[in-house]
Structure formats: C-alpha cells, structure tokens
Amino acid sequence: MKPAPFEYEAPSSVEEALRLLADPAIETSLLAGGQSLVPALNMRLARPERLVDLGRIEGLDAIRDENGALCIGAMATKRSIERSALVAQKQPLLHEATGHIAHPQIRNRGTLGGSMAHADPAAEYPAVAVALDAEFRVIGPSGERRIAAADFFVTYLTTALAEDEILLEVTFPERPAGEGVGFAEICRRHGDFAMAGAAATARLEAGRYQDARIVLFGVDATPVRALSQEERLRGEVPSEALHAEVAAAIGAGLEEPPGDQHASPEFRRQLARTVSKRALEAAVARAAKA
Numbered sequence: 411m412k413p414a415p416f417e418y419e420a421p422s423s424v425e426e427a428l429r430l431l432a433d434p435a436i437e438t439s440l441l442a443g444g445q446s447l448v449p450a451l452n453m454r455l456a457r458p459e460r461l462v463d464l465g466r467i468e469g470l471d472a473i474r475d476e477n478g479a480l481c482i483g484a485m486a487t488k489r490s491i492e493r494s495a496l497v498a499q500k501q502p503l504l505h506e507a508t509g510h511i512a513h514p515q516i517r518n519r520g521t522l523g524g525s526m527a528h529a530d531p532a533a534e535y536p537a538v539a540v541a542l543d544a545e546f547r548v549i550g551p552s553g554e555r556r557i558a559a560a561d562f563f564v565t566y567l568t569t570a571l572a573e574d575e576i577l578l579e580v581t582f583p584e585r586p587a588g589e590g591v592g593f594a595e596i597c598r599r600h601g602d603f604a605m606a607g608a609a610a611t612a613r614l615e616a617g618r619y620q621d622a623r624i625v626l627f628g629v630d631a632t633p634v635r636a637l638s639q640e641e642r643l644r645g646e647v648p649s650e651a652l653h654a655e656v657a658a659a660i661g662a663g664l665e666e667p668p669g670d671q672h673a674s675p676e677f678r679r680q681l682a683r684t685v686s687k688r689a690l691e692a693a694v695a696r697a698a699k700a
C-alpha cells in the first residue's frame with residue numbers, strides 16, 4: 411500500500427520544527443529515521459496531514475561526553491551509536507543492546523529518539539534507558555524540561571511527550587566504578603523484535619551484591635523493572651541457585667505478559683525467566699572482573 415497524501419517540511423532549526431508542530435490547523439507528525447513511521451504510513455495506520463522531518467537540523471545527532479555523562483542527540487542513528495567508541499567505553503549496556511536492534515539497514519536510518527518516542531514495548535532502548543536511569547531532554551512551546559526514564563514510558567506506544575514537544579537528547583549518567591552489565595533477548599530470527607529480553611547491571615562488594623538492576627522488555631506495555639528481586643539480591647553471594655530463584659520469581663511476578671502468534675503469555679513468562687537469568691549472570695561475571 412502507499413501512504414495517504416501528506417505535506418512535507420524539513421526545517422533547519424528546532425524553533426522552526428516547534429512552530430510547525432504547534433500549528434493547530436494541520437495534523438503533523440515528526441519524522442526521524444522513518445523505520446517505524448513509514449511502515450505505519452504505508453499501511454495507513456497513521457495518516458498525518460504533514461510530516462516534519464528532523465533530519466536537516468544540525469547538531470541533533472551529536473554524541474558527547476558532558477562531565478562524565480553520555481549525551482546522545484535524538485537524531486543519532488543506531489549505527490552511529492553502535493560504532494561510537496565513546497558509547498562502548500562509557501555505556502557498554504547501550505552499546506551491546508544496539509547490536510540486537512533489527513538489521514544493519516534499519517540501524518543505518520533508525521534513531522535513538524525515534525525508538526524512545528515510538529515506545530514499542532518490545533524495543534531494546536526503552537529498557538536500557540530505565541536500567542541506566544537515563545534522562546530525556548525535551549522541548550515544547552513553553553521551553554525545555556527533563557523527564558526521567560522511569561516516567562517517560564507511559565503505556566503501549568505512548569510516552570510522557572506532549573503532542574507539541576520534541577525529544578532533543580537523552581543523557582545517560584556516568585556509571586559507578588566496578589559495575590558489570592548484561593543483556594539477553596530471545597527472538598524467532600536474528601533481527602526480529604524480541605519475544606522477551608532483559609537488561610541488567612550489578613555491583614559487588616567483598617563478593618556480595620551491593621546492588622543490581624533488572625529491566626525486562628517485550629513482556630508488558632512498558633519496560634518492567636524487577637524491583638523486589640533487585641532488593642532481594644542486595645547483600646547476597648551470587649550463585650547459580652540464587653539467580654535461578656530470582657529469575658523464577660521475576661517470571662511468576664509478571665502481571666500480564668502479552669500473547670501473540672509468536673509466544674503465548676505462559677511462554678513469555680518462561681522466556682522472561684531465561685533472559686533475566688542470562689542478563690544477571692553476564693552482569694555479575696563482568697562485575698567480578700571489574
């Protein structure tokens with residue numbers, strides 16, 4: 411199918427993009443890499459009257475270090491994130507997760523901001539953002555504001571962004587020394603959206619968990635943080651048996667995993683156990699070496 415007709419604008423500044431977005435006379439959508447929006451237009455699931463392409467705004471794709479924090483512009487492509495030595499060094503979890511997103515052709519065009527704003531429950535970046543306490547810098551007609559990752563993902567394909575706001579940048583705070591990270595997902599074929607996945611971080615002190623974080627994706631409408639199991643790990647000595655118990659409790663504790671042609675809710679619970687355990691074990695193994 412072909413999209414319904416639409417107007418196209420490619421402003422060269424954020425101010426101009428905001429002005430176009432705020433026009434109440436014409437229904438407008440922002441266009442980033444187009445890897446989610448264009449299929450939706452082609453299937454006529456989305457029918458905006460105008461697209462405002464963010465691709466010509468200079469500087470929106472920057473990847474920079476700001477006093478130890480990693481700041482990534484909304485228009486940075488997944489490919490540039492995957493290839494960035496700064497990302498690999500400062501945020502290995504983000505780096506590792508990027509390699510799991512779709513295929514190289516999609517990563518060449520798809521952006522960090524597009525993935526966050528689209529908020530697909532099976533997407534890797536929202537879970538990574540929650541695991542790493544990322545912060546979202548957004549701008550609207552009344553100025554800028556910052557939104558914590560924990561508050562950004564509201565429900566299925568819905569974020570805290572207002573219709574007249576633009577996501578400018580995502581900041582990933584500097585990681586504590588000695589932290590290990592782990593990532594695991596299960597898909598039917600490499601490059602497909604995951605049926606379930608998990609991102610984890612761990613820190614050890616004298617061989618015991620000082621803290622841990624486990625965030626799942628693909629198992630609910632938004633990323634799911636396993637708060638009670640994170641708490642349970644604190645002070646414990648990592649072991650296979652402990653990780654199996656924690657992973658089982660995470661699977662059992664999921665509220666309502668979705669069911670579709672790829673995985674039933676019960677199968678997703680099983681997958682959630684498997685990816686939680688794998689991600690946690692990878693994080694601990696790296697923390698032990700850090």
Ligand SMILES: Cc1cc2nc3c(=O)[nH]c(=O)nc-3n(C[C@H](O)[C@H](O)[C@H](O)COP(=O)(O)OP(=O)(O)OC[C@H]3O[C@@H](n4cnc5c(N)ncnc54)[C@H](O)[C@@H]3O)c2cc1C
Nearest residue numbers: 440442443444445446447512520521523524525527533577
């Ligand atoms: C075959 C296929 C497989 C895929 N597999 C995966 C996968 O495994 N994991 C995964 O995470 N993704 C996957 N994707 C989606 C892909 O990662 C997209 O790149 C991503 O979802 C959207 O990014 P984009 O830059 O293309 O955004 P677009 O498609 O251009 O936009 C997506 C939405 O975000 C809004 N938006 C974009 N930028 C901003 C901004 N700065 N501020 C406010 N709103 C904004 C747009 O208005 C639109 O509503 C897949 C896509 C395809 C086609």
